[in-house]
Amino acid sequence: MLGLPDDVTTCLFDLDGVLTRTATVHAAAWKQAFDEFLKQRDPEHFTPFDKGHDYDEYVDGKPREDGVRDFLASRGIHLPEGSPDDGPDEATVYGLGNRKNAEVQRRILTDGVDVYEGSRRYLQAVRDAGLRRIVVSSSANTRQVLEVTGLAELVEGRVDGVTLVEQHLRGKPAPDSFLAGAKLAGVQPSQAAVFEDALAGVAAGRAGNFGFVIGVDRVGQADQLRAHGADVVVRDLAELLSGEPTSGAQA
Numbered sequence: 001m002l003g004l005p006d007d008v009t010t011c012l013f014d015l016d017g018v019l020t021r022t023a024t025v026h027a028a029a030w031k032q033a034f035d036e037f038l039k040q041r042d043p044e045h046f047t048p049f050d051k052g053h054d055y056d057e058y059v060d061g062k063p064r065e066d067g068v069r070d071f072l073a074s075r076g077i078h079l080p081e082g083s084p085d086d087g088p089d090e091a092t093v094y095g096l097g098n099r100k101n102a103e104v105q106r107r108i109l110t111d112g113v114d115v116y117e118g119s120r121r122y123l124q125a126v127r128d129a130g131l132r133r134i135v136v137s138s139s140a141n142t143r144q145v146l147e148v149t150g151l152a153e154l155v156e157g158r159v160d161g162v163t164l165v166e167q168h169l170r171g172k173p174a175p176d177s178f179l180a181g182a183k184l185a186g187v188q189p190s191q192a193a194v195f196e197d198a199l200a201g202v203a204a205g206r207a208g209n210f211g212f213v214i215g216v217d218r219v220g221q222a223d224q225l226r227a228h229g230a231d232v233v234v235r236d237l238a239e240l241l242s243g244e245p246t247s248g249a250q251a
């Protein structure tokens with residue numbers, strides 16, 4: 001009924017783009033921060049941040065500072081690290097990350113956060129079936145998003161951007177955060193399924209040898225999700241509830 005192999009007892013859900021419609025919020029905030037920075041740095045050769053390619057390839061799913069470094073590296077730009085307290089106008093990795101975070105926060109507070117209804121139903125079904133439910137996200141805003149959406153009561157634990165810093169874990173595409181999620185549930189990686197919409201996220205699921213990796217395709221990148229390690233790709237988690245056989249999974 002859940003579209004998962006029988007030996008899976010735990011679901012590890014990414015947040016942004018899997019449970020909540022916040023991947024677009026992050027992409028828009030990144031665009032604003034990077035475009036302001038790039039324009040200021042070299043107005044004549046300004047090439048805007050692309051919310052499709054640049055976001056999916058260099059930023060999506062990764063911890064904030066990795067997103068800054070990896071996108072800027074793709075443009076041949078290397079900034080000093082700076083420090084976590086840097087103001088949003090500082091030309092440092094942390095400064096630019098803080099500029100983006102101020103914009104994310106503003107958007108969350110003014111526009112609110114949408115939950116994918118198929119994901120809410122799937123979470124409820126997983127709970128009713130007695131499986132464990134952990135959110136594994138690179139975002140340091142995870143706690144706030146779970147609270148404002150009411151999803152907090154449907155999940156049992158969380159590994160997020162704050163945990164990564166506290167426990168010195170590597171961000172996705174390294175498997176560390178998902179491995180920490182499995183550990184939190186007290187299960188082996190082979191007993192856990194990973195739900196991810198980001199290329200870096202499915203790669204992390206593959207790298208950690210998890211029991212099953214579900215790619216969630218919100219933007220038309222099914223082939224790339226498969227190529228990066230998804231066992232199956234769905235457009236919405238509700239498809240897993242339909243009882244239709246999913247390739248590689250037992251219904």
Ligand SMILES: O=P(O)(O)OC[C@H]1O[C@@H](O)[C@H](O)[C@@H](O)[C@@H]1O
Nearest residue numbers: 016026060061064138139140141
């Ligand atoms: O800046 P935050 O909220 O800590 O989030 C870091 C990253 O978290 C990931 O979940 C998102 O996919 C990225 O887009 C985001 O940049």
